[in-house]
Amino acid sequence: xxPESGFRVIPxxxxxxxxxxxxxxxxxxxxxxxxxxxxxxxxxxxxxCEKLWVGRDGTLDPNYVTMMxxxxxxxxNKGDEKAVSRFEKELxxxxxxxxxxxxxxxxxxxxxxxxxxxxxxxxxxxxxGKKKSVTFVWMFDSIGVDGWNYNVYSLPTKHIGLYEHWExxxxxxxxxxxxxxxxxxxxxxxxxxxxxxxxxxxxxxEQQNELAHDLGYLSWQEIEEMAADQLALEHDPxxxxxxxxxxxxxxxxxxxxxxxxxxxxxxxxxxxxxSDTMALEAGSRDYLGMNAKQIEAEIDKNVKLALAxxxxxxxxxxxxxxxxxxxxxxxxxxxxxxxxxxxxAFNTNQLAREARATGxxxxxxxxxxxxxxxxxxxxxxxxxxxxxxxxxxxxxxxxVASSGGEEPEGRYSEGVYKPGHCRACDTDRxxxxxxxxxxxxxxxxxxxxxAGGD
Numbered sequence: 001x002x003p004e005s006g007f008r009v010i011p012x013x014x015x016x017x018x019x020x021x022x023x024x025x026x027x028x029x030x031x032x033x034x035x036x037x038x039x040x041x042x043x044x045x046x047x048x049c050e051k052l053w054v055g056r057d058g059t060l061d062p063n064y065v066t067m068m069x070x071x072x073x074x075x076x077n078k079g080d081e082k083a084v085s086r087f088e089k090e091l092x093x094x095x096x097x098x099x100x101x102x103x104x105x106x107x108x109x110x111x112x113x114x115x116x117x118x119x120x121x122x123x124x125x126x127x128x129g130k131k132k133s134v135t136f137v138w139m140f141d142s143i144g145v146d147g148w149n150y151n152v153y154s155l156p157t158k159h160i161g162l163y164e165h166w167e168x169x170x171x172x173x174x175x176x177x178x179x180x181x182x183x184x185x186x187x188x189x190x191x192x193x194x195x196x197x198x199x200x201x202x203x204x205x206e207q208q209n210e211l212a213h214d215l216g217y218l219s220w221q222e223i224e225e226m227a228a229d230q231l232a233l234e235h236d237p238x239x240x241x242x243x244x245x246x247x248x249x250x251x252x253x254x255x256x257x258x259x260x261x262x263x264x265x266x267x268x269x270x271x272x273x274x275s276d277t278m279a280l281e282a283g284s285r286d287y288l289g290m291n292a293k294q295i296e297a298e299i300d301k302n303v304k305l306a307l308a309x310x311x312x313x314x315x316x317x318x319x320x321x322x323x324x325x326x327x328x329x330x331x332x333x334x335x336x337x338x339x340x341x342x343x344x345a346f347n348t349n350q351l352a353r354e355a356r357a358t359g360x361x362x363x364x365x366x367x368x369x370x371x372x373x374x375x376x377x378x379x380x381x382x383x384x385x386x387x388x389x390x391x392x393x394x395x396x397x398x399x400v401a402s403s404g405g406e407e408p409e410g411r412y413s414e415g416v417y418k419p420g421h422c423r424a425c426d427t428d429r430x431x432x433x434x435x436x437x438x439x440x441x442x443x444x445x446x447x448x449x450x451a452g453g454d
Contacts, residue, residue, distance in 0.1 A: 019269040020276075023070045024258045029440070031063060032258075033251040036274070038199035040247060042132070042156050043278040043355045047217075047227040050154065052094075052138075055147035060098045065091070086123045088193040095136050096182055097198040101148065104200070111148060114138040114171065115211070116198035121191025130160040130354060135168075135215055138198070140325045153227060157215050162191060164245075169212050172207050172264040173199030237290050245292040246281060248423050249299050249450070251425045254442040257413065265310045273299070273306035275356060276342065283352030286345045294424070303340045304329050328452075333346075407431045409450055410444045422446055 019039055024032065034050070041048035052061040054061045068091040075083035097114045104112045107188045115138070122197060134184055137153040160168075166189055179185050180229040201207055208220035217223050229240075250270075257270055277299055280286045287295060307327055314336065316322060323328065329335060346352055410417045420432035422443035433439025433447070442450065 008226045019271050020071070020074060020260055021254060021262075021271070022264075023067060024254075026258050026261065029255050029258060029438075031067065032254050032440070033247065036247050036251045038154070040243070040278050041154070042134070043275070043282045045282070047079075047134075047153055047155050047223045047357070049227040050152050051141065052150050052152050053144050053147055054098045054101050054150055056102070057146075059147070060095055064094065064105040065284040068094075069095060076144075082123065086121075087194060087228035089196040090118070092196040094199055096196065100178065100181055100198060101138070101150070101155065111140040112200045113204040114198045114203055115169060116195060117169055118195045119162045119165050119191040121162070122160065123191065128134050131358075133157050133160040134182075136198075137211070139204070148305055151222065153219070156216055160387045162189060162194065166194060166209070169199045172201055172211055172214075175199065178206075200402075236288055238289060241292045242290055242295045243281065244288065245295050246277060246299065249296060250277075252424055252440050252442050252446070252450045253303065257449070260451060268306065269306040270303065271395070272310070276306070276346075277302050279352045279355035280342075280345060280349070282355035283345075285349055286352070292336070301335070302342070304335055305342065307334075307340055308335055310314065314339075381438055408444045410449055411447055415439060417444060424450065431441060 011260060016166075019035065035235055038048060038050070052064055054060060068087060072084055072087045072091070075087065084445050093116050097116060097119065100112060106108070114161065114377075116136050118134040125131050133156070135155045135157070137155065138151065139151045140150045140152045143149070166186075173368075175185075178197075181200075184196075186193060201211075204211075205424035212218065212220045212223055249275075253270055253274075255266055262270075281441070282296075289296065290298070307328055311322075311325055311327070313322060313329060314331070410431060411435065412433070415433045416439070417431040417433055418432050418437075419428075420441070422429045422432050422445075422448035425440040425443065427443070429443035429445070431444040434439050
């Protein structure tokens with residue numbers, strides 16, 4: 001349809017979350033865990049530190065650039081120019097930061113600390129209107145191959161506001177030096193232009209605590225400590241292991257979903273489950289005191305529930321309608337009660353609701369998932385559906401460990417299975433597909449459990 005016709009073409013798919021599993025190459029999944037950690041860190045509102053390489057020729061870390069370009073191409077193909085514009089500006093901002101580093105280093109001056117501000121604007125907003133702000137601080141770490149290794153601190157905060165964010169940059173930044181290198185000024189104050197305009201800090205040694213205070217932290221030392229141990233929390237000795245388990249489980253779930261080329265609905269449901277699990281954990285109440293094994297069971301329920309909602313399981317008339325989906329939902333009555341529990345948890349936990357609000361990640365991540373805010377979702381004939389499940393045989397749960405303690409064969413022909421320690425079950429196993437061989441450090445037993453068991 002041409003623009004002259006007077007009708008506007010509505011994109012079939014608009015940006016909801018840029019944790020889109022279609023971005024990943026099934027043959028190269030090395031970055032999944034990094035992105036899961038980043039996603040979790042923002043839910044927890046805790047700083048994180050990511051290492052990026054800046055080349056002496058001005059080249060920016062190719063892994064970062066590739067992910068951003070995939071994101072831009074994906075949303076352009078979907079017809080969402082708003083998402084394309086935002087991600088292009090985020091990539092432009094990162095490239096401008098590399099330019100500031102290159103020009104400073106090339107002149108023999110000390111390598112600069114660079115700061116850029118990510119305001120959510122009207123883009124990173126959840127359905128309840130909640131927003132977060134993120135500030136990125138680029139700090140030299142070490143000399144790298146043909147360039148420099150930088151630590152990029154991502155500092156999530158409550159929504160600061162566009163003007164206050166810019167005032168922080170003006171107060172602490174060397175605008176004149178920045179403008180001279182970039183050869184332009186910030187003439188329009190918008191969320192998109194702000195993220196594209198990083199600024200060199202004047203004197204980070206003297207300004208670091210002031211920057212921390214302006215962003216709501218006690219000191220720069222606190223930021224470094226929190227970034228170094230992103231999963232720690234006082235008063236709950238099980239917290240770190242539990243949070244590590246959340247990262248391990250969803251990294252593996254995503255790994256296998258991409259490997260198996262699951263359909264779009266399945267992948268979106270998986271992201272929904274991850275978002276809500278992490279938000280409830282960030283709420284510091286509902287999972288408090290759980291150990292790693294208990295959180296594994298919660299993740300399993302959350303994934304099944306997200307799939308049930310995505311595939312409208314509870315709107316089916318009878319259980320046999322579900323058979324073609326080929327997904328093991330387990331006891332539907334139990335799953336429906338879990339829906340009620342999770343819904344109530346979000347309704348009564350303000351911190352968890354805030355954690356679900358979207359933010360601005362280093363890869364343009366939105367991290368949005370509003371599984372339970374859609375009040376148009378109605379369960380129809382739930383009781384009759386559950387009764388029909390009892391009438392028909394349940395889809396049997398696959399027992400992956402055969403008798404005699406033998407470990408099952410690997411599911412993937414390209415998998416290289418060797419003895420080692422499985423991260424998922426925290427056990428020494430005979431058949432583990434290690435990361436260095438292209439796997440995710442899971443044994444074949446956990447592989448069957450996490451990949452669906454087929």
